[in-house]
Amino acid sequence: MSRSQLNRGSAERNPKGDDANCNILHIDMDAFFASVEVRENPKLAGKQVIVGYDGNRGVVLSATYEARKLGVHSAMPMSRALRLAPHAIVVEPDHGKYSEISENVMAIFESITPLVQPLSVDEAFLDISGAQKLMGSPTQIGEIIRARVSDEQGITCSVGVASTMFIAKLATNFAKPDGLHVVPADKVIEFLHPLPIGALWGVGEKTAEQLSRLGLVTVADIANTPVKTLTRVIGQAAAEHLYELAWARDPRKVTPNQAEKSIGAERTFDSDIDDPELLLAQFLDLSNKVAKRLRNAHFLARTITIKVRFSNFTSVTRSKSLISSTDLATEIYTTSKNLFEAMNLQRARVRLVGVRATGLIPTNESAIQLELSDRDASWREAEAAMDQVAQKFGSAAVKPARLIETDN
DNA sequence: CAGAAACGGTTATGCGAC
């Protein structure tokens, strides 16, 4: 790169800092679910709003900054949140709405560059290496996106600007809420090293506890610890990975179109269930849900995993790989039922059950479909017909007889 | 031919992220 190119995005033109070589943007909606609810119902503006499943066993999914001021944060048990914020307004989540807005926002990103990698419903990385000639500096592009998301979707977002995905993501935390933060390429280490070890990707509560026993508190501490020492507490793979991150070495590229690797559904009950018949009805319902999503996404699944969580919060999983892949609820349910019955529970109190399909392969470009038996073919037709009816009349119109009486 | 070692698939668990 020539000297004149390096100078173009320099600080005098860019009050937010030197964004030369900062080709990665990380964009994160501010308090996404809560912001959407406020947008839908302007009466909520400026209020303490908590989005979460109602009932005694919910957690906070999202909260406005007014509620966060009181210590409320996502994943916090609802009961605790309401003790901290007794006057907060609780709103049930509407995931369909969030998905829709998410798609709109992602479409804005994709109008900037095709190199968009969504991380979740409210977050994405953009590689804007190729967009700058047309649209300006990274900072300028970030501000364009922020303005468009705000104008067109009525919610705010924050942008982290850096030369790697990892640093861009960290930068976003400093941008929030409703801001943009640049970490200049030559200031990465001084930005990164003072942060707590929990800032590193993959370091959660347990790992942080392990590392703090070695006296490691900041990222700088990790960077100054031999990999061998780190290996003793967290294993070789994680140790090498963390050490690299602590020196801001992150070779990942922004990768669009990441294929899904599993599709699942799980449900926590209002109160524990010990009746096997009721639990099987839940497995049937979840199997239907998973099968429908598989067909929608044009995937066949090779392996079915069930999960059972008991009243004491411990969980077990059981899985079975099928001879040939499936997207049929009957097969998924039968497999789930067999796995569950093989556990031989003696009326244990169950808090949650789940069904997950892994080993996904695309339905169309697969020779597997030729192996589907005639028996399967007729089931496929039946379930596909149910998909059609469900699309027309809503999913309540179609469900297996088994569920009509036992549901709720 | 017996047996070790490598290997790849399966199964189960746990952690972490949003």
Added chain:
DNA sequence: TGAAGTCGCATAACCGTT
């Protein structure tokens, strides 16, 4: 001190094959 729902990834044990 009560803990959702969805996902990816790492690890380890086990197992049958080669």
